[in-house]
Amino acid sequence: MYLTLQNRLREALARHIQEHYAVTLDIVLDRPPKIEMGEAASPVCFELAKRLKKAPRVLAQEIANGLGKIDGIARVEVAGAGYLNAYFDRAAFWASVSSPGTRYSPLPSQKISGKVIVEHTSINPNKAAHIGHVRNAVLGDTMARVLRHAGHAVQVQNYIDNTGVQVADVVIGFLDMERLSPVSVKMAAMEPRFDYYCWDLYAKATHFFEEDKARAAELRGRTLKAIEEDRGEEVEVAQVVADAIVSLHLKTMARLGIAYDLLARESEILHLKFWDAAFEKLKSAGVIQLASTGKMAGCWIMPWKEETTSAEAASNDEENIQDKIIVRSNGTVTYVGKDIAYQLWKFGLLGKDFNYRKWPTPPEGETVWATTTSQNDPAAPRFGEPATIVFNVIDTRQSYLQDVVAEGLRRLGHAQAAENSIHLSYEIVALTPRCAAEMGYELTPEEARKPYVEVSGRKGFGVKADDLLDKLEAATLAEVHERHADMGDSFQKRTAHSIAVGALRFFLLKFTRNAIIAFDFKDALSFEGETGPYCQYAVVRIRGIRRKGVEGGATNVAVTQETVATLFSGPDGNGLWELLLSAGSLDLAVNAAIGAQEPAFVAKYAFQLAQTFNNFYHKHHILNEPDEQKRAFLLRMTELVEARLVETLSLLGIEAPEKM
RNA sequence: GCGCCCGUAGCUCAGUUGGAUAGAGCGUCUGCCUUCUAAGCAGAGGGUCGCCAGUUCGAGUCUGGCCGGGCGCGCCA
Numbered sequence: 243m244y245l246t247l248q249n250r251l252r253e254a255l256a257r258h259i260q261e262h263y264a265v266t267l268d269i270v271l272d273r274p275p276k277i278e279m280g281e282a283a284s285p286v287c288f289e290l291a292k293r294l295k296k297a298p299r300v301l302a303q304e305i306a307n308g309l310g311k312i313d314g315i316a317r318v319e320v321a322g323a324g325y326l327n328a329y330f331d332r333a334a335f336w337a338s339v340s341s342p343g344t345r346y347s348p349l350p351s352q353k354i355s356g357k358v359i360v361e362h363t364s365i366n367p368n369k370a371a372h373i374g375h376v377r378n379a380v381l382g383d384t385m386a387r388v389l390r391h392a393g394h395a396v397q398v399q400n401y402i403d404n405t406g407v408q409v410a411d412v413v414i415g416f417l418d419m420e421r422l423s424p425v426s427v428k429m430a431a432m433e434p435r436f437d438y439y440c441w442d443l444y445a446k447a448t449h450f451f452e453e454d455k456a457r458a459a460e461l462r463g464r465t466l467k468a469i470e471e472d473r474g475e476e477v478e479v480a481q482v483v484a485d486a487i488v489s490l491h492l493k494t495m496a497r498l499g500i501a502y503d504l505l506a507r508e509s510e511i512l513h514l515k516f517w518d519a520a521f522e523k524l525k526s527a528g529v530i531q532l533a534s535t536g537k538m539a540g541c542w543i544m545p546w547k548e549e550t551t552s553a554e555a556a557s558n559d560e561e562n563i564q565d566k567i568i569v570r571s572n573g574t575v576t577y578v579g580k581d582i583a584y585q586l587w588k589f590g591l592l593g594k595d596f597n598y599r600k601w602p603t604p605p606e607g608e609t610v611w612a613t614t615t616s617q618n619d620p621a622a623p624r625f626g627e628p629a630t631i632v633f634n635v636i637d638t639r640q641s642y643l644q645d646v647v648a649e650g651l652r653r654l655g656h657a658q659a660a661e662n663s664i665h666l667s668y669e670i671v672a673l674t675p676r677c678a679a680e681m682g683y684e685l686t687p688e689e690a691r692k693p694y695v696e697v698s699g700r701k702g703f704g705v706k707a708d709d710l711l712d713k714l715e716a717a718t719l720a721e722v723h724e725r726h727a728d729m730g731d732s733f734q735k736r737t738a739h740s741i742a743v744g745a746l747r748f749f750l751l752k753f754t755r756n757a758i759i760a761f762d763f764k765d766a767l768s769f770e771g772e773t774g775p776y777c778q779y780a781v782v783r784i785r786g787i788r789r790k791g792v793e794g795g796a797t798n799v800a801v802t803q804e805t806v807a808t809l810f811s812g813p814d815g816n817g818l819w820e821l822l823l824s825a826g827s828l829d830l831a832v833n834a835a836i837g838a839q840e841p842a843f844v845a846k847y848a849f850q851l852a853q854t855f856n857n858f859y860h861k862h863h864i865l866n867e868p869d870e871q872k873r874a875f876l877l878r879m880t881e882l883v884e885a886r887l888v889e890t891l892s893l894l895g896i897e898a899p900e901k902m
Numbered sequence: 903g904c905g906c907c908c909g910u911a912g913c914u915c916a917g918u919u920g921g922a923u924a925g926a927g928c929g930u931c932u933g934c935c936u937u938c939u940a941a942g943c944a945g946a947g948g949g950u951c952g953c954c955a956g957u958u959c960g961a962g963u964c965u966g967g968c969c970g971g972g973c974g975c976g977c978c979a
Contacts, residue, residue: 285921570977769941772927787938860943
């Protein structure tokens with residue numbers, strides 16, 4: 243609602259200034275420092291004053307006087323040195339927030355026509371998911387929810403690198419270190435904690451490789467080649483491991499309310515000749531070249547840093563060559579090459595499509611599709627339909643590689659697709675030294691002094707997602723049990739689960755993307771202050787009021803327009819108005835979140851609304867309010883807040899329980 | 903060496919395209935449960951926005967330089 247009024251004001255000011263001063267200006271709008279000063283303010287007269295060489299306050303007064311009536315805005319006044327402050331029509335705002343039909347309507351300029359792809363999670367399927375993977379998934383899932391809320395057709399894809407080095411390492415662990423047969427691996431893969439087993443095995447394999455580099459190179463080379471060529475025990479085990487772990491990842495993410503439309507697998511990129519098609523395009527367009535000399539001889543490379551002059555290039559020693567290898571001298575393709583093929587497909591620029599089948603072991607109640615080389619299921623959604631915009635949720639350390647992928651598209655002549663390939667980058671989740679020590683990690687004195695310690699999947703060092711969720715659920719269950727002993731067991735569990743998810747998702751979303759999160763159990767297990775449970779608690783309070791009201795046989799009287807007008811202009815008017823305004827500002831938060839690709843804005847908004855409500859809650863004792871009209875008004879207000887807060891939390895993937 | 907990111911309260915972080923008196927949570931201290939759930943509320947204390955210049959009517963925000971920290975620059979991903 244707020245956004246609608248803001249847009250009306252912006253348009254009215256722009257038109258007025260254009261008509262009366264023949265100046266076209268972008269109208270900057272922000273919030274006045276205090277609610278008494280209105281709800282939207284523009285410093286546009288300062289800019290206009292400069293252009294016209296007139297005093298800003300004089301111009302502001304002229305505009306305030308001349309600006310006609312704007313629907314939903316009561317008046318526009320001059321303030322300070324020349325601000326234009328707009329005061330919303332509170333009763334009208336109440337009416338529109340109350341009407342059930344109000345929906346988010348994006349600005350026309352922001353409407354993305356066509357399909358949006360959000361690729362996230364994309365964990366190497368060779369070990370259990372850890373907290374860093376959860377940040378990726380939660381960011382991507384939240385972004386997808388927010389985009390859907392804004393009316394976009396979103397497809398969520400999870401890229402499965404089932405033919406890469408990481409899977410190969412675990413395959414070597416099973417075949418060459420543990421000397422298991424494929425059948426035994428198949429049996430092991432049916433165990434519920436197979437991902438944990440692989441977590442340890444992967445760490446052991448990494449250690450094993452470090453002992454003897456030559457042996458490592460030989461084993462890896464042989465295993466990777468077998469997997470790529472789709473033959474032997476290696477490929478059999480690789481498939482078993484990758485498939486089992488993907489299913490476990492899906493299960494872990496389902497605990498957090500995260501689901502996927504499509505699992506796009508690297509094995510299909512290879513076997514359906516996606517790479518071959520991309521390779522031909524890159525070669526014929528001259529985007530990549532076969533290096534004949536130097537240390538990259540025999541590789542297909544994409545030249546980088548073209549702007550350096552030949553003199554500079556000549557003086558540069560080989561160490562500084564930035565050219566990116568796309569195909570190795572042994573003929574195998576790098577990750578970047580495969581990613582270019584995949585990215586081309588996303589935009590419908592490859593001229594090929596996958597076959598699709600249902601994933602055989604999805605989480606309960608879900609349908610997940612996956613790519614396949616075998617028979618296509620005609621019931622599959624049209625995943626091959628070109629996207630107009632693609633969000634790739636990948637940590638910031640891979641920025642350079644993402645730039646290479648986008649540059650590849652650009653040099654193939656797809657400037658628009660390159661522009662719309664958005665790297666939704668985020669910083670890593672590290673552990674505080676204290677947390678690392680708690681987990682039995684021996685810190686060097688240097689590490690102990692740093693604010694955080696980086697996790698490492700290779701070393702098997704990190705907080706596993708399921709362990710963290712278990713810990714959170716145990717903590718919330720103990721609390722729920724204590725507070726609501728009368729509650730049934732399964733209800734207690736459900737409640738504890740939603741609080742645990744609320745705590746974790748909010749914890750990961752309250753930081754902006756480029757903040758490094760130093761993880762600590764103490765912070766993540768906190769349920770007070772700026773947390774998910776705080777926001778959930780506000781909803782629970784509202785539901786408590788409603789239950790009590792129904793029990794007490796509260797009369798359901800309609801709130802008259804007079805009551806609304808009187809209360810908003812009365813002594814508590816500004817306080818009440820602040821809450822309503824906050825409840826009507828979700829569209830602003832969503833708009834900002836999409837504009838900046840920053841889900842944290844929605845989390846900040848949820849907290850701010852919950853906080854404003856808690857303030858209201860303490861100020862007004864609703865059910866004891868003797869005045870029937872005022873009571874009805876306050877009750878209606880809580881309903882409005884509940885609806886908007888529940889909606890906001892659902893965008894964050896957080897459920898509000900009935901009691902907590 | 904080159905590139906990207908960061909530096910705001912004791913700690914952890916917000917601060918949309920430059921706008922009015924720089925905010926929140928945690929922690930500390932003081933109050934508030936016979937009244938709709940205290941996972942809460944009110945209040946106090948806490949700041950040379952790393953430093954120096956510049957642009958501007960106006961800079962935490964933009965530009966340049968410096969200081970400090972992180973990451974990337976692999977025939978790994």
